[in-house]
């Protein structure tokens with residue numbers, strides 16, 4: 001099927017005037033020709049037959065996120081294998097005396113809720129739990145993963161798995177790295193340390209390790225967090241302000257005379273935590289805006305700080321000091337570092353060999369993928385996901401991340417996260433079983449194949465695929481894993497000999513459309529500009545521009561592409577050679593704040609295009625004949641203007657010398 | 662040091678926040694301030710009279726236990742009861758009332774700044790009004806005008822002459838009030854008894870010697 005976009009692409013973007021009629025008609029005729037040419041170059045996708053039918057969900061990690069994901073999937077009727085590396089379910093939440101309230105009236109700490117979830121899981125026939133267990137190998141692909149699970153003092157079992165949720169959680173930042181804040185000294189604890197003391201007190205007065213009842217306590221917020229020097233964590237862990245409020249309440253609820261002071265620079269109380277904060281103030285917990293410079297522990301702890309409201313230095317005495325340290329995600333080894341160590345180890349470096357072993361010991365999934373054992377990371381060790389559209393997504397198909405492994409969060413958020421991830425995982429299993437793609441091209445039956453006779457084994461496709469879908473076979477040819485593929489076409493754009501194609505999307509289907517456009521001669525004063533627009537954001541933005549009747553230049557011809565990453569440079573050189581006067585590329589933002597739906601696609605595509613300028617020079621063409629535009633789906637009003645500006649620029653440059661050759 | 666000041670210092674030791682919570686009107690709201698600074702930014706007097714400490718800062722000082730600095734401050738005496746801060750405070754802290762509560766408490770402790778003009782007005786007004794149960798405008802004005810001596814008083818009276826004459830004409834000011842007791846309410850004794858009772862109840866509520 002092909003679409004000639006006559007309404008949003010032609011009629012609605014052109015004025016209904018006699019003067020415009022001729023060019024509008026040409027535009028419409030071109031689009032009809034293009035659609036016909038595309039259809040001729042396509043075949044109907046037969047669908048991937050290399051599918052698996054497992055509908056069992058593997059959840060790695062038995063904390064709040066993991067337990068929630070398992071229960072939600074089970075409630076929907078799916079079987080779940082839940083593995084936990086310790087001897088009991090509950091994770092970090094189980095170590096908490098109480099949790100931040102998640103319901104009205106948000107005034108007092110609540111039961112941590114772990115026992116209830118564990119009981120539900122125990123009673124759930126759909127959920128199989130492995131304790132003291134870890135994943136030693138994950139082979140296969142979505143719908144047919146083969147996961148080897150090693151259980152302490154037991155045999156290794158293999159489970160057939162459809163999709164995976166990684167809920168491996170976090171560890172607290174190591175206090176010992178904060179000696180200036182008293183980390184490691186007596187009576188200076190982190191928030192988890194305080195939970196242990198509170199558990200021991202069981203609602204009574206909280207005592208320190210030396211048995212003394214605590215009469216005064218100081219909380220130091222952002223300890224080793226939001227660190228501009230980058231020596232410690234650069235980010236905010238989000239939960240710790242609320243957690244300190246909760247912990248200060250432990251003291252006040254047991255004995256209102258305990259002096260509790262919270263030292264903060266910004267108190268961050270998202271959502272209903274604002275009510276919780278107010279309740280804490282009502283209970284007499286003192287909040288002071290100040291920067292702590294030094295903490296000394298011991299029998300009588302001292303906290304030196306500068307009060308930012310009074311602009312004055314103070315020293316507070318306390319029986320106990322609590323450091324609000326941050327969350328460090330348990331994502332597994334960084335794939336780039338691991339790759340580097342691996343290369344050095346292969347070169348015979350002994351140190352690197354030891355490093356590889358050490359890094360591999362931290363692996364969570366032990367994926368048997370050419371691209372490494374775990375999900376790729378983005379910033380600060382959290383896994384990479386499309387943070388706007390597909391937050392639970394990882395860059396490995398049918399593997400989803402939930403909870404603090406994805407970004408810092410509290411229990412309430414982790415619960416929501418786990419529910420969302422379970423839903424996505426179920427979708428992915430179902431689609432994999434039917435040989436269909438997962439989002440963003442959910443339901444797509446096409447998949448890439450390579451004409452191996454032409455393949456030069458350059459490895460570009462295997463390296464560039466953002467989702468690690470391509471392995472290598474024994475003869476060192478690319479081996480596509482259809483179920484791991486998202487159908488972005490990045491491999492197709494990357495291939496220098498153009499042997500990769502989809503049945504309904506290929507170098508030919510786009511090439512045929514480019515050729516189908518009628519190019520008027522040099523003297524017609526009717527230039528032609530080819531626009532290759534990403535189908536995820538740029539093309540819908542153009543459609544919406546049409547719906548808003550935002551007019552634009554009649555000389556452009558737009559072809560949607562799956563991703564900027566799928567753009568093969570041959571399309572551009574062919575277009576320019578055949579007399580187009582300019583080519584515009586429209587793709588999502590890339591880099592740190594990327595919005596590319598295929599994560600790396602637009603970045604890789606742009607990198608590839610940056611190489612094309614040499615070719616332009618060789619053809620004696622101006623650099624401006626190629627224009628790369630970052631487009632967001634909201635650019636409905638600005639996009640037409642940018643198109644018109646470019647069209648103007650083309651007129652300034654004059655017609656392409658390649659017309660009619 | 663006044664008796665009451667000694668008594669309170671002994672009772673609250675270093676816990677000034679608690680002292681304010683229990684002793685100053687509406688002082689129990691101080692802890693609810695979240696230090697956003699909206700009050701300080703809203704106060705119209707702040708910029709003109711160069712306050713030492715805007716409300717937000719006063720509240721922080723209370724929490725930081727800076728007893729003398731707070732009580733001896735002139736800041737709360739500068740509040741003109743415009744209620745800007747009160748209506749804007751996101752925490753609904755009754756700031757205006759606390760300002761007056763702090764001022765009043767500082768005065769009772771004998772720690773309020775001496776010769777502070779608004780304090781002088783308040784005291785004069787209170788004495789004037791409670792004496793007969795009615796405000797004697799002539800005497801009130803006299804006391805205020807002549808507080809800095811005869812010459813200054815005459816100068817001020819001359820400057821306000823036309824206003825005064827207008828008031829007399831409109832029967833808003835009776836020059837005869839200057840002599841004798843002036844007008845009064847019917848039951849002066851009753852008023853005094855009522856004020857004494859109020860004082861007693863307040864002392865009881867705040868645990869002070871009456």
Ligand code: SF4
Nearest residue numbers: 222236237238240241
């Ligand atoms: S939640 Fe609070 S303590 Fe934690 S990093 Fe953020 S601002 Fe700092």
Ligand code: SF4
Nearest residue numbers: 465485486488489491
């Ligand atoms: S690059 Fe895209 S289309 Fe190619 S194999 Fe990877 S996911 Fe599939």
Ligand code: SF4
Nearest residue numbers: 694695697698700750
């Ligand atoms: S406006 Fe209210 S909450 Fe904000 S600083 Fe003033 S008193 Fe505090």
Ligand code: SF4
Nearest residue numbers: 704740741743744746
């Ligand atoms: S009520 Fe008083 S403190 Fe508040 S804004 Fe007005 S003058 Fe300032």
